[in-house]
Amino acid sequence: MGPNRYVRTPIPEDPGEERADHFEEILHPYTREEAILEGQRCLECAMPYCVQACPITQDCRGYNILVGQGKFDEAARLTLRDNPLAMILCKTCYHYCEEDCIMGGRGVPIAIRHLKRASLEFGKSDLLYVPSKPKNQRIAVIGGGPAGLMATWELCLRGYSVTVFEKEPFLGGQMDTIPRYHLDGDEMGLDLARFKNLDCTFVVGKKAGKDFTPESLLKEGYLAVFISVGASDPRALGIPGEELPGVFHALEFLLAANLGEESAFGRKGRQVVVIGGGDVAMDAARSSLRLANKGDVTVVYRRAREDMPAGEEEVTEGEAEGIQFLYSRAPVRILGKEHVEGIVVQQTRLSEPDAQGKRKVIEVPNTEETLSCDTVIVAVGEKAALKDLPPELGLKVSAQGWPEGKKEDWMTDVDGVFATGGKSIVYAMGAGTKAAEAIDAYVSKKTGGQPMPRPDPFGGPTPPPRFPKGYGLPTWHL
Ligand SMILES: Cc1cc2nc3c(=O)[nH]c(=O)nc-3n(C[C@H](O)[C@H](O)[C@H](O)COP(=O)(O)OP(=O)(O)OC[C@H]3O[C@@H](n4cnc5c(N)ncnc54)[C@H](O)[C@@H]3O)c2cc1C
Ligand code: SF4
Ligand code: SF4
Structure with missing residues (x-):
């Protein structure tokens, strides 16, 4: 008899009374065999609500299937194709995908986040991202949280040269406050190691409002500025x-x-x-x-x-x-x-x-x-620390507190300066993607170029499909 599709393969977890006096991780990875069993529960839906619910439209259906077949290298590559912060998200994402997984109505949703982790634990995950031909055009990002890092990845893949200015001595934004019983290792280091060949520079310990302003960056020759300073007050x-x-x-x-x-x-x-x-x-x-x-x-x-x-x-x-x-x-x-x-x-x-x-x-x-x-x-x-940002930007503050440009594409009142953030890591990343697309469109128009879809992050000849065949835009886009 095959596995029972309606019962989730239990995620190994330390008992409550044993874990409350230390910061060691409390959830443990699946074994290969457990991961394969859980992957095989996926119904391989033609209309994958899981992917649609994910703010970065990660093709989780795809990696579930590959894990279920024991093809861990392929699963890792697919995971990292859509998700440059996958090591962090496989332990911390609020897994919106699981809420919409069709199996939720019939039993327990597939453990999609934990299968992402299995793909990276057992598959080859130390891959390197490949930039497109350099455009020799500079973009500045203010704030090294997930929105800023995702925008950096998107823009570098398209051949832009990106400088990230971060006020703290380290990158990560609010991700640095996530307790160690959730994130116990150097997950960000592992994720950022894949950026090695991209044309990005991280300048830490430099604060907008003190060391520079968005407008001074434009004057220095940056063609656009993305403000992703989050809500830190x-x-x-x-x-x-x-x-x-x-x-x-x-x-x-x-x-x-x-x-x-x-x-x-x-x-x-x-x-x-x-x-x-x-x-x-x-x-x-x-x-x-x-x-x-x-x-x-x-x-x-x-x-x-x-x-x-x-x-x-x-x-x-x-x-x-x-x-x-x-x-x-x-x-x-x-x-x-x-x-x-x-x-x-x-x-x-x-x-x-x-x-x-x-x-x-x-x-x-x-x-x-x-x-x-x-x-x-x-x-x-x-809430947003608006005092560090010039009033000429005309920023509005989102319901969750981060600063945003008023226009539909998050452009501020200053031409070429964009601003937004997100209510969770993956939402911030989705916002980073949308901001990068708006910046690519803006800079291309200004310089007589053509905006491009996200190229294959591993240098393949064709852009990967953004949404699996057979369904429309994800709901968060509407
Ligand atoms: C304690 C805690 C736990 C969380 N746990 C989770 C979780 O488990 N899963 C999840 O999905 N989400 C979690 N979140 C939410 C998630 O971390 C945030 O939604 C996300 O980080 C927001 O991303 P962002 O890039 O918009 O802003 P931020 O992450 O806030 O990044 C903004 C960056 O801008 C920098 N900055 C600010 N002002 C300036 C300036 N003037 N000049 C230069 N740099 C500046 C900041 O130092 C920071 O690095 C958690 C948040 C907190 C606070
Ligand atoms: S990033 Fe989060 S919402 Fe998206 S597929 Fe992974 S666990 Fe689900
Ligand atoms: S909705 Fe659930 S069952 Fe369907 S493809 Fe996604 S993870 Fe698999």
Whole structure:
């Protein structure tokens, strides 16, 4: 009898109680045999909703099939053909493809993200990207996160010469704050090693607004500038006591934790309260638990569990590790004289739905309670650091907080300057592709050239199909 198509090959995972005191990776790769079994579950759909759901239209149907046939080298090549940050994404992507996989309605979706990892673990993945004939035209990218890196890859493949300016001493953007129990190695180093023959230069430690401006780059001879600076300014709670030692913003805390700074926790860090309900709050809570050596970590969220924006996987994994959750509570003030000693929270309820069906959070009077704690981590979102960018660009700020050009192709009010970002790594990469296409069209028009589709990244004679035959544009494009 063949494999049961409706049951997923289990992904090896450390038990919750054993993993909460260390940062080692908690999901482990499939063996070759397990990967082949899981690949064989794919129905090879003529209309692959999985590919359509992926913001970079990764041909995951294709690599699933190849893994199912045990053709790992071919699977790795196909994976890397569409995805220059595949090593990172095979461990961190929020796998939108799996949500739309047809097998989800019949059993459990194919483990598409984990099969991407299998293709790279067992196939030859140290391939090198090949640029087209040099155009001798320079483009500048500001910000070395996934949007900027994807745009760089797209433009270099087309023969442009790209310089990336990054304010930090390292590349990666918000990817650098992802905890090590998700990304435990030098995944970015492995991904960027494939860029070796592309004409790209990474200039780190240079900040727009201080060392240069987008317009100064145009004056220096760059034909276009792509701003992909993300959303890095922390949103504050705006409550008394927020300035006390022992209060951290999630991004600074997570970055310090990844850089191995034990001081990430300041003085104590045994009793931690995390404010927020998104993926970043979950990363902060789960990292706190590990740094505090199974200390006492509570997540305070102002709505119910089912309303949490964090992925179900993250919440369930956090629960299994021993994090406590306090729902329908809002922070009121942080207590302490020289250091945090506690936090006062208040019960909340939801209003009746408004015309758009939205329900507001309402604080319930006389329901205050004090939680004893020595550390508060604020994880209620980030916004663009617009002060570093000239007002002449006329930037708008996206709902998730990054700066964007107002025009349809994300061009700003300054001719030749484009700006955007993304709500997750793969969305940022999809945005990087779209920005690179707009830049290619703009520069080609200006210089009398022809914009080109993405060439075969491995130097083959024909551009690879962007969407497998038989279906239309992916939904995120519409
Ligand atoms: C804690 C955390 C965990 C996450 N986990 C995941 C995950 O598991 N999976 C997932 O898909 N997504 C995850 N995300 C979201 C994802 O990382 C972001 O959506 C994505 O990185 C955004 O990409 P971006 O290129 O638009 O911006 P960013 O990644 O923010 O990159 C912007 C870059 O621009 C640089 N910059 C800013 N200002 C300037 C300036 N003035 N001059 C020069 N450079 C500048 C910044 O230093 C940064 O390197 C996570 C985010 C956080 C915060
Ligand atoms: S990049 Fe993410 S969404 Fe796309 S196929 Fe891979 S796991 Fe799925
Ligand atoms: S939707 Fe699911 S079953 Fe169909 S091709 Fe994609 S991964 Fe395979």
